[in-house]
Amino acid sequence: MQDKLEVIEKKYEELEQMLSNPKMMEKRDQFSKMSKELASIAPVVELYRRLKKVNQDLKEAEEMIGESEEAEMNEYLKTETEELKREQEKIETELKEQLLQKDPYDEKNVFIEIRAGTGGEEAALFAADLLKMYSRYAEQNNYRAEIVESHPTDIGGFKEVILGIEGKGAYSRLKFESGVHRVQRIPTTESGGRIHTSAATVAVLPEVEDIEVEINQQDLRVDTFCSTGPGGQSVNTTQSAIRITHMPSGLVVSCQDEKSQLQNKEKALRILRSRLLDKYVSEQNAEQDQARKTMVGSGDRSERIRTYNFPQNRVTDHRINLTLHKLDLVLNGDLNEIIEELIANERAEQLKEAGG
Numbered sequence: 001m002q003d004k005l006e007v008i009e010k011k012y013e014e015l016e017q018m019l020s021n022p023k024m025m026e027k028r029d030q031f032s033k034m035s036k037e038l039a040s041i042a043p044v045v046e047l048y049r050r051l052k053k054v055n056q057d058l059k060e061a062e063e064m065i066g067e068s069e070e071a072e073m074n075e076y077l078k079t080e081t082e083e084l085k086r087e088q089e090k091i092e093t094e095l096k097e098q099l100l101q102k103d104p105y106d107e108k109n110v111f112i113e114i115r116a117g118t119g120g121e122e123a124a125l126f127a128a129d130l131l132k133m134y135s136r137y138a139e140q141n142n143y144r145a146e147i148v149e150s151h152p153t154d155i156g157g158f159k160e161v162i163l164g165i166e167g168k169g170a171y172s173r174l175k176f177e178s179g180v181h182r183v184q185r186i187p188t189t190e191s192g193g194r195i196h197t198s199a200a201t202v203a204v205l206p207e208v209e210d211i212e213v214e215i216n217q218q219d220l221r222v223d224t225f226c227s228t229g230p231g232g233q234s235v236n237t238t239q240s241a242i243r244i245t246h247m248p249s250g251l252v253v254s255c256q257d258e259k260s261q262l263q264n265k266e267k268a269l270r271i272l273r274s275r276l277l278d279k280y281v282s283e284q285n286a287e288q289d290q291a292r293k294t295m296v297g298s299g300d301r302s303e304r305i306r307t308y309n310f311p312q313n314r315v316t317d318h319r320i321n322l323t324l325h326k327l328d329l330v331l332n333g334d335l336n337e338i339i340e341e342l343i344a345n346e347r348a349e350q351l352k353e354a355g356g
Contacts, residue, residue, distance in 0.1 A: 004099065005048045012038065012045045044098045051091045058084040100350045105206035106172035111148065111274050112163045112204050117180065119198020124157025126183045126308075127200045129331055131161050134174070136333025143167030148267050149255045162271060164207070171206040176342040178204045179303045185310035195311060199304075205274035215273065221245040224261060244268045251275050320345045 015038045018024060024031050058081060065077045114130050116123040131147075138145035143165050150161040165174065182199045190196065223243040241256035242264040253275065255268040307316045308327055315330045315338075316323045322341050324330065330338070 001095070001099065005044070005095070008041055009045050009048055012041050044095065047091055047095050047098060051088065051095065054084055054088050054091060058088060096351055097347065100347070103172065103175070105208070106175075107169055108171040108206035108208065109164065109166040110170045110174050110204055110206055111271055112165065112174065112177065112202060113160070114158065114163070115160045115201045115203075116158065117199035117201050119183075119196065121153060121155065121157060122183075122187045122196055123198040123200055124153045124159055125155070125187075126181075126198055127158040127161060128156060129183070129308075130181060130200055130202065131158060131163060133331050133333055133335070134163055134165070134177075137174075137335045138165045138167070138170075138333075140333050141167065141173075141336075143170055147257060148271065149257055164270075171204070172343075173339055174204050175206075176204075176339065176346075177202050177305075179305035181306050181308065182304055183308045183310070185308075203278075205271075205278050207270060208273050208277050215246070215269070215276070219246055219248050221247060222265070240264060242268050244272055246272060246276065249276060249279060251279065317342070 015034055019031065019034055019038065024034075061077050061081045061084060065074055065081070112134050114127045114134075116127045119126070135145050137143075144167060145163055145165045148162040148164045151159040152161075153159060180199050180201050182197060184195055184197050186193055187196050221244070223245075225241045225243065240259055240261045241254065242261060243252065243254040244265070245252050251272060253268045253272045255264040255271070258264045258267065305317065305319055307314075307318070308331070309315070310327065312325070313327045314323060314325050315327045317338055320341055322338060324337065326334070
């Protein structure tokens with residue numbers, strides 16, 4: 001860790017020197033990039049400098065113990081060394097946390113793709129419940145949410161729905177939601193009062209910029225069609241709906257929620273970029289043979305991550321063995337307790353792997 005911290009401090013000093021050059025102000029893009037880098041490593045450098053000061057003070061205090069003939073002074077120095085050791089340990093822990101590899105997409109907006117799984121219409125209704133849960137969560141945390149694409153059913157469910165959430169750090173909070181969500185409840189159509197189990201899959205993708213995932217227009221096939229409503233009924237007689245096929249990857253994205261063909265195309269391209277990034281990252285991880293340990297699970301869409309039990313008003317996150325008896329509040333967007341536990345668990349696992 002010492003060597004790494006020395007390198008970071010040296011980089012910080014170099015950036016400070018370069019940014020103090022008046023000519024650098026003329027190169028706006030470079031100046032902005034360097035300023036962001038300086039700001040990102042500043043907390044680490046500040047902690048490291050504090051640690052060096054504490055180490056020096058501790059060394060001097062330990063050397064002075066025994067030199068004084070006064071028992072009172074020696075007692076004071078011993079107390080001071082104990083305090084300095086506690087401070088040293090605290091700063092070292094903070095530094096280890098700061099040095100943990102950060103997810104480069106944590107600050108991004110997200111697309112949450114919800115698809116009805118096993119369970120037929122009941123699964124589609126559960127998909128609608130999850131949509132409401134994430135929409136309310138966004139509202140409570142001052143994020144902006146909008147439905148980007150949807151395929152509703154006749155009785156208010158969704159075969160598939162994509163929710164876009166905009167806000168700083170949205171991905172860092174919601175990335176743990178990828179996986180299979182299972183629901184246990186008595187459907188309204190069930191006359192015998194039997195509990196049915198159904199499921200929906202959730203995929204959380206960071207929204208990326210054009211420069212992060214470049215799409216060659218020649219690789220795209222764009223088809224237009226009339227948008228449809230629940231049950232396949234036509235709701236639009238104009239060719240405003242868009243289907244984009246990325247031929248090299250085979251990925252297909254359709255969008256029909258906007259009345260304008262241009263708006264639908266823009267939304268479809270935003271989703272396509274995020275899916276391409278997800279595909280590239282998955283392939284890269286597979287090649288490196290390191291099932292990207294998101295410490296709370298692999299993020300695999302086929303992995304069951306959470307169960308929502310209506311009769312017991314219970315929600316259980318299987319990855320961290322967390323059970324809460326407030327399902328009603330969770331489905332109303334109160335996800336913060338679960339998210340905080342998932343983040344804390346990931347951090348603890350990362351520290352363990354880093355030898356901390």
